[in-house]
Amino acid sequence: EQPGRIDAPVLFDHRLHMQSMVGSGIDPHGAPNERWTAGAPLLGLCAALWGWWTTLAWRFLDGPEFAAGALWLAAAAVWLGAQIVAARLRLPERFAGVFSTAVQALVPVLATAGAVAISEPLRGAVMRLAASVSTTELIAIHVLRLAAWGTIKKYRAGLLPRYFFLSGSIPDFAFAVSAVALTAFVITQGAVLSDTGLLIWNAVGVLVFLGAAVTMYFGAPKSPLGWRWRRVVAGREASTLAPFRWPMNLAPAFCAPLFWLAHGLFVIKLLV
Secondary structure: OOOOOOOHHHHHHHHHHHHHHHHOOEOOOOOEOOOOOOOHHHHHHHHHHHHHHHHHHHHHOOHHHHHHHHHHHHHHHHHHHHHHHHHHOOHHHHOOOOOOHHHHOHHHHHHHHHHHHHOHHHHHHHHHHHHHOOHHHHHHHHHHHHHHHHHHHHHHOOOOOHHHHHHHHHHHHHHHHHHHHHHHHHHHHOOOOOHHHHHHHHHHHHHHHHHHHHHHHHOOOOOOOHHHHHHHHHOOOOOOOHHHOOOOOHHHHHHHHHHHHHHHHHHHHHHO
């Protein structure tokens, strides 16, 4: 072996190591790879959503209804903490597809629906909120979904597949833009869509999340049915591993359920 010479196999192994580090979300120096992370904006989105629900309880509830709302908010905070711990342990990533954030997103929604069904104070709190919060506010909260731009950036970086980009990222961002337009229209013109129009708009917002959830699940590396999906639809495209990584996993596991529940509150306001 000549001094200063690097054997080809050693160089090859080093390159493989570099690729594996980048693919795992860690750069060769051990620091988080910025392509994988969502950073402060996503954590800010979580805080904004939880804060919005908190202000609703503070502004419109009192007595037993306030206590029920406070308990729900505490449960939401615990759920957020659980998602952070799970992500730091890389559990969603290790079991991506089986331990799916698409399934996790339904847990707080179904738990809330069940609690409302059996708890009179919580049911009263929901009805009070639906009657008290303004239509403008229920539209404007979805402006926060402009954060979907982050998934568009992930797609452009090659970290999300085209089918997720088309079925999840673009529709979600477009819905957020529609929320901007509707909010501006209400504020400037003092008018809004009919109740039927708002119900349709809400339905579109829910379906957008469902489209993203389905493609995220089937595109996950360890999805039980994902192998056929990727073989038939995705080919050699990237998997949907990125939404299972910290901190991006908070988008489907925490933010999406709170948006879903905001849709539900709006529907109650329109129908009751």
